[in-house]
Amino acid sequence: MGKNKAAVVGGSVLVILIIAAILAPxxxxxxxxxxxxxxxxxxxxxxGYLLGTTSLAQDVLSYVVYGLRISLxxxxxxxxxxxxxxxxxGGLSGYFGGVIDELLMRFTEIVMTIPPIILLITxxxxxxxxxxxxIILFMALVNWPWMARVVRAEIMSRxxxxxxxxxxxxxxxxxxxxxxxIFPTVLSPVIVLxxxxxxxxxxxxxxxxxxxxxxxxxxxxxxxxSMGRDVLxxxxxxxxxxxxxxFLLVISxxxxxxxxxxxxxxxxxx
Amino acid sequence: MLLNVSDLQTxxxxxxxxxxxxxxxxxxxEKGEVLGLVGESGCGKSTVALSILRLIPKPGKIVGGxxxxxxxxxxxxxxxxxxxxRGNEISMVFQDPTASLNPVLSVGDQIGEAIRIHxxxxxxxxxxxxxxxxxxKVGISDPxxxxxxxxxxxxxxxxxxxxxxxxxxxxPKLLLADEPTSSLDVTIEAQIxxxxxxxxxxxxxxxxxxxHDLGVIAEISDRVTVMYAGQRVESATxxxxxxxxxxxxxxxxxxxIPTTEHAVTTIETIPGKxxxxxxxxxxxxxxxxxxxxxxxxxxxxxxxxxxxxxxIVACHHQGGPDRSGGCHEE
Numbered sequence: 231m232g233k234n235k236a237a238v239v240g241g242s243v244l245v246i247l248i249i250a251a252i253l254a255p256x257x258x259x260x261x262x263x264x265x266x267x268x269x270x271x272x273x274x275x276x277x278g279y280l281l282g283t284t285s286l287a288q289d290v291l292s293y294v295v296y297g298l299r300i301s302l303x304x305x306x307x308x309x310x311x312x313x314x315x316x317x318x319x320g321g322l323s324g325y326f327g328g329v330i331d332e333l334l335m336r337f338t339e340i341v342m343t344i345p346p347i348i349l350l351i352t353x354x355x356x357x358x359x360x361x362x363x364x365i366i367l368f369m370a371l372v373n374w375p376w377m378a379r380v381v382r383a384e385i386m387s388r389x390x391x392x393x394x395x396x397x398x399x400x401x402x403x404x405x406x407x408x409x410x411x412i413f414p415t416v417l418s419p420v421i422v423l424x425x426x427x428x429x430x431x432x433x434x435x436x437x438x439x440x441x442x443x444x445x446x447x448x449x450x451x452x453x454x455x456s457m458g459r460d461v462l463x464x465x466x467x468x469x470x471x472x473x474x475x476x477f478l479l480v481i482s483x484x485x486x487x488x489x490x491x492x493x494x495x496x497x498x499x500x
Numbered sequence: 501m502l503l504n505v506s507d508l509q510t511x512x513x514x515x516x517x518x519x520x521x522x523x524x525x526x527x528x529x530e531k532g533e534v535l536g537l538v539g540e541s542g543c544g545k546s547t548v549a550l551s552i553l554r555l556i557p558k559p560g561k562i563v564g565g566x567x568x569x570x571x572x573x574x575x576x577x578x579x580x581x582x583x584x585x586r587g588n589e590i591s592m593v594f595q596d597p598t599a600s601l602n603p604v605l606s607v608g609d610q611i612g613e614a615i616r617i618h619x620x621x622x623x624x625x626x627x628x629x630x631x632x633x634x635x636x637k638v639g640i641s642d643p644x645x646x647x648x649x650x651x652x653x654x655x656x657x658x659x660x661x662x663x664x665x666x667x668x669x670x671x672p673k674l675l676l677a678d679e680p681t682s683s684l685d686v687t688i689e690a691q692i693x694x695x696x697x698x699x700x701x702x703x704x705x706x707x708x709x710x711x712h713d714l715g716v717i718a719e720i721s722d723r724v725t726v727m728y729a730g731q732r733v734e735s736a737t738x739x740x741x742x743x744x745x746x747x748x749x750x751x752x753x754x755x756x757i758p759t760t761e762h763a764v765t766t767i768e769t770i771p772g773k774x775x776x777x778x779x780x781x782x783x784x785x786x787x788x789x790x791x792x793x794x795x796x797x798x799x800x801x802x803x804x805x806x807x808x809x810x811x812i813v814a815c816h817h818q819g820g821p822d823r824s825g826g827c828h829e830e
Contacts, residue, residue, distance in 0.1 A: 392599040399553055399594075400587030400614045400666065410613075414604040 237489020243482035247475075251298040258292035262449045271465045282467045284457055294472050297451035301479060304362055304369075304435040305428040311370035312377055312427060313420060317413060319374065320381025325389055325408050335382070338375045346372040350434065354443050362445045365438060369431050377423050384416040391415075418494040425487035429480040436476050451476050501568075502706050503529040503552070503674060508565035510544075510551045517778035521547040521560065523730045526804070527708075529674065534700060534707045536721030536738070538714060538753070542774055544730040545710045549676045552708075553590060554582050569674070588618040591667040592676040596683045597659035601651035607662055608647030611635070614669045634665045637702075639695055657688035661695070668699065675700075675707045681716065693719050714757055718742065723810065726750050729774050729785040732804070736811040746813040748790045784816065792817055 250257060259278065260266075265287045274282040274290075281290040323334040353368040354360055388394075389412060397407050438444045439452025446453075451472040458468030490496075510522040522544045529535045537545050550556050552567055554574060567574040574585065594600040602610055611631040615621050621630070628647060635643035638661040651659055660680060667675060677696065681689040697720050700707050709720055717724055717738065724741045726734040726749065734747040745751045752770045772789035784790070787797035796816050804814040 392594060392596060393602045395555065396592075396594055396600040396663075396666075397602065398555055398586070399592040401583040401585065401618060402587075402613070403583060406617075410605075411602055 234489055234492070236485045237493070240482040240485025240489065243478060244486060247298055247479060247482070248302060250295055251302050254295040254299055257295050258289070260289045260292040262292045262296040263288060264292070271461065271468075273465075274467050274471075281471050282465070284454070284468050285461050285465065286457075290454070290467060290471050293449055293454055294451065294475055296449040297454060297472055298475065298479075300362065300448050300450045301432045301435065301476070304366055305432040305479075305483075307362075307366045308369045308373070308431040309424050309428050311366060312374050313424060315370060315374035316377035316381050316420070317416075320378035321385060321408055321413065323378070324382035324385030325404070325412060327386075331382075335379075338378055341372075342375045344372075347434075347437075350438070351441075351443060354438060360443065360445050362435075362448055365435055365445065369434055373427060373430070377420065377427070380419050380423055381416050384419055385412055388412055388415045419496045422487055422491045422494060422496045425483055425490060429483035429487070432476065432479050432483075501528055502531045502533075502570065503527075503708075504566070504568040505548070505552065506566050506568075508548065508551055508567065509563045510547050510556055510560060511563050512560040514559060514778075519777045520730050520780065521777060522551060524565070525727070525730070525732050527725045527732065527735070529706050529708060531673075531706055532700075532704045533723065534709055534721045536717035536724040537708055537710045537727065538712065538717055538724060539727035540712055540774060543727045545712075545727055546678055547730070548727070549592065549678050549708065549710055552676065553586055553592060555586075584618070587614045587667075587672070588670045589672055590674045590676065591670070591672040592678060593660075593663050593667045593680045595679040597656065597663045598651070598683075600663060601659055603651055605650075606647065607631075607635075607649050607651070607654075610662070611666050611669050614666065618670045630669070631665075634669055635662075637668070637699065638662070638665045639691075640665070656684055657691060660684060660688075660692055664692075664695070664699070668703070668705075671703070673706060675705055676710070677707060678710045679712070680709075682711070682713070689716075696720065714753060726753070729780065730777055731785060732812075732814065733786065734813045734815075736813075740808070740811050744811075746807060746811070746818050747786075747815045748792055748817070749786045752789075784814075 267287055269279065269283050270287045271285050272279050272283040274280065276282060279289050279291070281294070283289055284293070319334050319338060323331045349372050350368050353371070354365055357364050394407055394411055397411050435444065435450065436452030436455065439448075439450040440456045442456070444450050444452055454472040455469045458465060458470070461468060505525060505527045508522050508525040509520070512519040512521055525544070525548055527535065527537070527548070537548065539545050547556070547560070551562055552574070554562070556562060562575060565575075569585070569590065574582065577585070605613075608628060608631050611634060612627040615627050615630050621627050631647060632643045635646055640646055640658065640661055651662070654662065664680075680696070681692050684692060693716060696707070699705060709716065711717060721738050723737050724735065725732055726747065728749050734741070734745070734750045741750065742754065745754055756768045756770065758767055770789055775785055775788065782801050783799060784793070784797040784802050787793040790797065794816070800816070802814045802816045804812050805818070806812050807818065
């Protein structure tokens with residue numbers, strides 16, 4: 231029961247943050263990067279600047295609500311790509327088995343042996359212009375193997391069910407059965423794992439941005455944390471507020487993911 | 501003749517050896533006829549049905565024989581051509597409807613998908629109209645309201661009706677019913693059997709009814725094929741089989757039916773168990789359990805003999821030394 235309450239809290243916080251991101255143009259009093267000279271490093275609560283300003287006189291509130299959009303876009307965008315890759319590889323592997331399974335699983339294991347953060351940094355810095363989409367692409371490329379293995383294990387146990395055989399006896403093709411009969415049954419673990427992964431993707435993107443490897447043209451929360459680093463003693467809010475939002479996003483996704491794991495009865499440590 | 505299976509050999513290549521789940525099985529089904537396929541668990545009844553649809557799971561394989569359906573050998577067809585037969589020309593009703601219905605598709609979707617795929621009907625309205633029509637045929641009340649239901653919202657009997665509706669959705673010529681009533685309780689079983697009988701007559705459907713229950717056979721079949729340990733031991737019309745069973749195994753099965761004529765104190769059983777189908781050897785496979793087995797039974801595989809029109813038996817003694825089978829004076 232305790233976990234359920236936590237999940238509801240997590241889910242609610244997440245919904246509020248998503249609504250804030252959607253309503254960013256209404257909530258934000260300024261455009262996110264607009265600088266108003268003379269108003270540098272105002273503390274939170276200042277007239278017209280509810281959450282204070284940066285050393286470049288940008289409104290922190292405006293910056294972070296747009297930053298939320300970036301985080302959510304990257305988090306869920308990567309999730310979509312990751313799920314697509316995991317369902318393809320894990321699905322084919324688990325459903326057809328045999329040689330296909332051997333080849334795909336060995337390939338998956340090879341990808342798993344590469345330290346994610348190193349592949350990510352190398353991958354992203356290969357490109358001269360670093361867009362959010364490139365970050366999404368590499369984060370998905372680094373993370374799909376874990377989900378693919380869960381999908382494969384789940385499908386291997388599901389493909390024995392009599393209703394699959396029934397579908398086969400009705401003359402449906404193997405691909406049709408895989409997509410329409412088997413994929414829906416692996417949704418639960420994918421949702422649980424996916425929710426927790428989104429939190430990781432948001433953290434990864436913030437980390438890359440903090441390190442200067444993000445999309446420099448974006449209003450990423452990580453960039454704002456990094457900007458505040460130089461003025462940590464005189465203007466703590468510049469780093470703290472975006473960092474706190476990242477924390478809120480990640481913890482709410484984790485609470486929700488754990489709650490879903492219980493609710494959907496997905497076994498742990500797959 | 502609609503279906504003519506001859507010398508069907510379906511083997512499973514397991515780590516323990518080759519299991520001959522169906523060994524030189526012959527059977528025929530005429531148009532509009534119900535063939536009962538009887539035998540105890542593990543005798544290869546379902547293997548025969550799955551072989552006809554070519555759905556033998558690994559490590560099984562059809563290694564020989566012919567399965568002629570409408571004068572073409574199904575074993576010659578490509579996978580793609582075979583898929584056009586499954587569900588469209590030949591379809592199957594499974595034993596456990598709860599497990600055999602897709603839990604995430606609604607009743608309407610499940611009936612509709614075969615119509616959509618096999619008969620190329622794309623309009624949702626038309627598919628739904630067809631589904632409603634079929635649900636009505638299988639005796640489901642308020643069929644229009646049932647389309648949106650999911651399998652778990654229906655009772656076991658209703659689920660089996662839906663299974664039958666799915667199987668009949670494309671007007672197949674042959675229905676394989678694999679113990680369709682054994683997971684249902686007795687009153688529902690009677691309803692479903694009546695339904696199958698009615699549908700079979702209305703639609704002039706041919707059917708193979710697989711069961712271990714001779715009561716079901718008597719109820720619904722025109723002819724019967726009895727299987728034992730992967731082999732056909734006897735084949736006859738229902739009347740012939742019940743009046744004049746020739747194979748000792750068939751006789752034992754019939755004796756094992758409890759009657760209501762006198763108080764039953766002990767239930768007749770057949771001693772022993774089905775032999776391992778790995779290297780069964782050259783002998784009558786029933787001989788270890790047979791009361792009238794002689795030396796010849798333990799050394800030679802009996803051949804199938806036609807003793808009268810429509811009555812075939814594979815026994816050296818044709819049902820016992822006292823019966824006039826006309827072979828044995830050693």
